[in-house]
Amino acid sequence: MHEAYERLLAAANLRSSDGAVRITAEYEPLGGAGSAVFPPTVKITAMDAAGYLIEPRYVGGAREDVVLLDQRQSQANRCEAALLDAVQRGEVFLPHLALETESAGVAVRVTSLDAPHRSRDAYFRDAVDADGVAFDRTEAGLALRDASAGDVSAYLRLVPSDLAYGVWDSHRKRRIQVKIPRAYSSEMIGVAPLVGVRAAGRVDRLNLTGETVEVTESGWAPSADGKLAKGTKTAKMSALGHGMIPPSEGLGGVSVTGVQRCATLSFAQLAALRFGPLGKELAAAGRALVAAIALLGDRLAFASPALRLRSGCDLMLVGERVEWVLRGRDGRPGVEALEVASPQEALALFEVALERAQAAGLEWAREPVVVRPNASLQQAIDKSYMIAGIGEAEGE
Known part of the structure; x- marks a missing residue:
């Protein structure tokens, strides 16, 4: 795994001919080819009613209609959920933020790995530490707040997964907001959909x-x-x-000729990350560490033989390729197999990356930064847990 790390280190800093990691996979519905799967329903503006997202694309060089089965934001959330599960099982630790409280006798916990806007979510903006200090005025909060495009070292130290999946500080009124593009991207489509009814x-x-x-x-x-x-x-x-x-x-779902997933890890985006005063060796190791986190999240979320996207959309993995994508020749990129296909292999790569980053001087927290809701947020949480009267039944 050390050899794979050295190649990842060079690639994440654009010091080699590797430009990306690409993961392509093919799936089949549990019921077999052609059986119905259910995409997410959205409100279609043109008809002001529920529908599916269908658009034309080129698939295998031919123009095809495709239906979106799982979009980029959702795929990233699945990776983050898998990483959080691994943290909770004690298999790995990633520094993260955790808001913890209790309401109506129920323990409530929201982390930067499952909050909608990650570490910049309003849950943390409206939180306080154990002494009642607003999170944005704590040491960790100030470090994240004051980060800039030229120095995202606080994210590497406190919430490194944000650097893999992207983050935008849109909940705080500042003229200059932190906005980090995603380095990892993935989506799933169904090819040539026939929309059914039920x-x-x-x-x-x-x-x-x-x-x-x-x-x-x-x-x-x-x-x-x-x-x-x-x-x-x-x-x-x-x-x-x-x-x-x-x-x-x-x-009634859709019948498709095939289900495809394509995920990419952009080394150009990783190389664009700047870590301010950190030395060159640590900055380079930090980029490789973020790459290793992205690969670990993908393998934890998608390496299994079966995948459930939602009710009515259970899929079997029928083929997968994990590849380095190299500088092209004669109009085509080069590809080589990346021998990190299983969660165990990805975890081994992550451990090497973390060891190297720590040896270069990375401060890596061993516990999450824990906060609790302020009075207003606690009141809103309590209201969500109240049972008040009779509600109307919702459709499936």
Whole structure:
């Protein structure tokens, strides 16, 4: 693994002919080729209704329609979730932020590996340390706040995964905001989608009527005489989870000729990272360490034989290539196999990268930076855990 690290070190600093790592994979639905899979539903602006994201692309040199099965942000989140799981299992440690509290007897924990805006999320902006000091005024908070394009060393020390997946400090009103592009990118598509339909309805076990009922803070009640007083809050029983709902046409997933994933690790972006006063040796090792984190996240998230994207979208891995992408010749890039296919191999590479960075002087935390919500955020969290009255049933 030391040989792979030396090549990664040179590549992450653009000192070799390697320009990227590319991972391409093919999948098949659990039901077999052609069986339906369910993409994420989005609101289509043109028709103001739910639909799937379908667009034309070139696939294998031919123009094809493709459906987006998992976008870049979601794929990055899957890598971060896999890294967090590994941290919680004690297999590896990555410095990160953790907001911890309790609400309604339930332990609540949000980390920079699962917060929407990573370490720059509003959860941490609205947090305080054990002494009640606002996070942005603590040593760690100030270091992250004051980082710039010319010095992201605080991120390497406190939240290194942010450098792999990208971060934007959009929750703080500053004329100059930290904005670090992602070095790792991945997405999944289905090729030549045929959109299906399905009937969605509800059968009531006791065949309750679908009448309109009165809704109060304490619950709901049908009218004894079938009449409701004017101004009374009302709802259909079907909206409260009772009664029959006649079947109606809904989105039924897609049938595709193939499912593809393509992930890339950009050495040009890693080489663009600047670490201010850190020496050249540590800066170079830091870039390689970020690359190793990205590869570890990918292998933890996607090396398994099966993958679940969401309900109705379970996939089997049928082929995969992990490759170095080299400077091209005759109009085509060169490719060579990268022998880091399993999580175990990726972890071994990460350990070598961390050892080398620490030997060069990297300060690597052994515990997360733990904060708690401020009073306003705690109140909002508590409100989310309150049970108040009857809600309307949502569709599947």
